[in-house]
Amino acid sequence: MSATPKTALTIAGSDSGGGAGIQADLRTFFACGVHGMTAITAVTVQNSLGVQGFTEIPVDVVTAQIRAVALDMGVNAAKTGMLASAEIIEAVAKTLDEVRIGRDHDVPFVVDPVAASMHGDPLLRDEALEAIRTQLFPRATLVTPNLDEVRLLTGLAVTDRESQRHAADELLELGPQWVLVKGGHLFDEPECVDLLSDGFQYIELSGRRYETKHTHGSGDTLASAITASLAHELGVPDAVDEGKRFIEHCVADAYPLGEGIGPVSPFWRLSH
Template structure:
């Protein structure tokens, strides 16, 4: 009998275009050699040009999905993506507590606080943003916001590396064990520097900046790659280093899709 691979649960929305959300998570988890499971929070109507609509799942259905897989299959690590509403966030926090996901348990919990569109527009209501701060961040092993999400969550508009450090401190004060402030939107910086912080020490993770618009799903890919290593028992620093290298190579392998923004591609890992 074959050995069961590590298992990762993604709690996120479906992207009908296949570039981000649950689809990006599952592609990445497969490429990283782990078994992916899902708790669907919303079904979006989107393509390469953007999102034109979505339907939320009932909070109790989201919670039931988490409980169903965690109590039978088991979860080695979990992540969030689009959570859509304060009600869903509350249900996720409660369900995770029941099965030991997050800092109150033993299962690593990565919160990718999807709160802004690729154009920087706010996707969550102010009430939902407050639920992210008050309910998810204190439970998180790691949070992975981009700079637009940093602005919405902390009010800090990061434009340089000093601002990145200020933001990391402010986010850590909200309760997560670790913070990863992604620097992809810090356009004036010639590097793409991600900054990891545990409340006392900073770890800089530089990377190349590629000349491409096709970066849809990069945040999902990064968080999922990190989870694939946390589920194997690796520490946060080692898992984030792996995730950074994985997403850099996925951006390099990105491709055009439709008339708009194409996705990053974890398929590079399956070549050869």
């Protein structure tokens, strides 16, 4: 019988188009060699052209999913994605404490503060931003905002490397252990430079900028790859570096699907 793999839990919304959300998390976990488990928070109606709507899962069902897998199967690392409402966020935070997931326990916890789709469609109700700040960030081992999410969470507009560092400091004030300020939207930079910091170290991770519009699910995939590496017991800097290299390959192998923006692809791992 095969050895039992490490496990990772994603608490996020479902993407009917399969490119982002729970679907992206699960295929990334598989490609990175961990057993993926889910707590689904919302069901979205979306395709390559955007999000047409979403329906939240009842809060008690969301928390029951977390308890069911954590208390029976165990969790080596966990992440969040789309959480939709303040009520869900607050309930998730309380339940994570119950099952001992988060920075004050032994299980690493990654917060991907998904606020909108890459098409600009809102995926988070306004009142939920404050819940992310106060309920999730203090429990997070790592948070992974893009520049739009940085602006929504802090009010800061990141336009260059200096303001990227300032944003990291502001986000760390909200309580996470580490912050990864993603720089993919700094289009004046010739490379995609992400900044990782714990307030003492400032680590720049550079990657190639690919000329493609097919980047659907890139944020989810990066956060999931990092979570998988944390489940494999890598430290945060090494896990983020592994995740950065993984998403570079996924963007390089992205494919068109539908009439809009196609997904990044973890299929490259099948040939390596």
